[in-house]
Every structure is written in C-alpha cells, then in structure tokens.
Amino acid sequence: MGQTHRATVTAVTLLALLPLTLAGCGLGGDDTAGGPATEANRAPADEAAAKSRERVQAYLDAMAAKDADAGRSQLCAPLQARFDADATGPNGDFADHFTVPQATITDVRSGPHGQEVSTAVTVAVGSRKATRALLFTVTRSGADWCITGEAPGGNSPEPAVTP
Known part of the structure; x- marks a missing residue:
C-alpha cells in the first residue's frame, strides 16, 4: 500500500507543477487580450506600419520628383486607372x-480600412x-502593400508611449 500511496503523491505533485513549468516555457502564460503585447503579436503590426510608411514615402518622393510612373506603382490596381486621368x-x-x-509623414496607425498614414x-x-x-x-494586396486611398485630412500624431 505504501508504494501505491507514494506513486499517487508523485503523480499529484507532477500535475500540480505542470502549469508552472509550461508557463515558464511560454505555454499557458497570461497572453490575455488586455495584457502587454508579445513579440509575436507586435511583429505583424510593426510590419504593416513599416510597409505602409514605405509605400507612402515612395509616393511622396515620386510627387516631389514629378515621376508619375513611380507614383502609379505605389497604388493598388483599381486606383491606377483613375490616377492616370x-x-x-x-x-x-x-x-x-x-x-x-x-512632404512629411506625421503619423501611421491602424484604421478601419487598413493602415492610415497621415502626411x-x-x-x-x-x-x-x-x-x-x-x-x-x-492595405496588403497579396504579398505586397499598396495605397488604396488618398483624402484631405489626417490623424494627429499619437503621443509617444514611454515604458
């Protein structure tokens, strides 16, 4: 009977320590919606902001250089016909x-229809x-990013977040 009791205590102890072990490995941690963003969660948002900024900067550079072909290439296909006109x-x-x-980019943030880049x-x-x-x-179009709209106005720059 002593052997069975020891095996049961060992099994219960291991089961009790399992969540702590998994949390230490990053499994079962507190990745709640209201918690701090993890590196994996931040990566797509950072990529979206960076790619959006690149596209708009290329368009602004083309506008300053009066290079309509370079400007057109930053736009999604549906806008290109209207652009030409x-x-x-x-x-x-x-x-x-x-x-x-x-021409200066003043803010980049996520919006209801894609990334919003204020200039x-x-x-x-x-x-x-x-x-x-x-x-x-x-917005993202397949594997690439392109400009889907341009309108007067913009967002005020978001305040810097300090850790």
Whole structure:
C-alpha cells in the first residue's frame, strides 16, 4: 500500500507543477487580450506600419520628383486607372504648375480600412506656399502593400508611449 500511496503523491505533485513549468516555457502564460503585447503579436503590426510608411514615402518622393510612373506603382490596381486621368490634371498630385518642396509623414496607425498614414505636404506655386494634410490608406494586396486611398485630412500624431 505504501508504494501505491507514494506513486499517487508523485503523480499529484507532477500535475500540480505542470502549469508552472509550461508557463515558464511560454505555454499557458497570461497572453490575455488586455495584457502587454508579445513579440509575436507586435511583429505583424510593426510590419504593416513599416510597409505602409514605405509605400507612402515612395509616393511622396515620386510627387516631389514629378515621376508619375513611380507614383502609379505605389497604388493598388483599381486606383491606377483613375490616377492616370487625374494625377497630371490641374489639381492632380503631379500637376506641372506646382512643386512639392516638403512632404512629411506625421503619423501611421491602424484604421478601419487598413493602415492610415497621415502626411503634411507643402505645395508651392511661384512664391506662394501652402501646407495641406493628406491621409493615405494602405492595405496588403497579396504579398505586397499598396495605397488604396488618398483624402484631405489626417490623424494627429499619437503621443509617444514611454515604458
């Protein structure tokens, strides 16, 4: 009987320690929705923000260089046909009568339709300059990212998070 009792105590002890052991390995830990983000959870969000920023920066650079082909290549296919008709028109992003001396990304965040990239674009016509806020929406299309929308306005920069 002593042998059976010892085996039972050993089994109960091992079962009691199993959750602690698994938590130490990262299994069964407190990955709750309200808890701090883990590295695995942060990676897709960081990639989305970085890829969105890259796409919009490439578009802003193309706008400043008046390179409509480079600008078009940053857009998703459905926007490209409209881009060809509107981009070089009198109010288009690539119109010949104005220059873009400065364009800055001010904020990147997740939105209801994809990543929202807020910008401040300075446009000059002769000696007159005006800075306007533009909001770009960027989404994943297959294995790549592309701009799905551009509208006036933008988000205020989010405050920096300090650890």
